[in-house]
Amino acid sequence: MLHHVHMSTRTSPTVKRRRIAAELRRLRARTGMSAEEAGRQVGLSKSAISRIENAESTPQVATVAALMRLYGVAESDIEQISDVARQARTRGWWQRWNDVLPGWFDTYVGLESEASHISEYEPQLVPGLLQTADYARAVIRAEHPDETPEGIERRVELRLQRQQQRLEHPPKLWVVLDEAVLHRIVGSRDVMRNQLKRLADVAVQPGNDLQVLSFEAGEHGSMGSAFFILRFPDVGDTPCVYLETRAGSLYLEEIDEVEQYTTLFDHLRATAVGVRRSEEMISEAINRL
Incomplete structure (x- = not known):
């Protein structure tokens, strides 16, 4: 049986491509057919099937439609x-920046644009979505030390555009920042x-949680490496x-x-200072400058 899910009001082609990939992988696995066999039936190579199934x-x-018929799925x-x-x-809004957007980051922006919840641990920098120009x-x-001034501006523009899009469909944002930031x-x-x-403004906006992992916390999981957990509004789209x-x-x-x-992020949240004390630490950092 197919997962019946309501369509999200946001339409990110990247997220939709992931949905198709997951559905076709699941359906083929259910029939026990190999990628090679499925491809042969619809006139595609084994690698073409793999590329589709890996999004x-x-x-x-x-x-x-042809693959789903092959897997015995009902017409409706x-x-x-x-x-x-x-x-x-369809084309994503971010594809206008393809000249400065590496392929791997294109995928991230496509996922970010439809995420309903973003949890992020950042040990070095203010997250891109919260940066000033x-x-x-x-x-x-x-x-990008070798980039032209125009190229730099294009990249800054893209970052600001990501923030703009986020204002239209604000995801719930939970950020743990290392005190070093x-x-x-x-x-x-x-x-x-x-x-x-x-940062101080963002911290008090509803739907945002900002915590600081203080130097006093000592050693912790994921030291030195940032990570993001993205969750989506439709149950058919896995985090x-x-x-x-x-x-x-x-x-x-x-x-x-x-x-x-998710467990690692829970540990970081529990180790970081609370939301109110984090706001105070940001204010103290402003006063020191």
């Missing part, structure tokens, strides 16, 4: 998933003061964990992997 490529609507259910497949073939510019310059001067003292004021490195990104989507990171 690496967006299948034609007709291909999705095929129609429902064909709608999702059509949405998967000046702070973002300083970080981007440091990360409050002390590291990025850009200049002025830039940093404005950035911390932005995922996003890890970013200089070379690219890693998505963890298996239930046990997501659970491991």
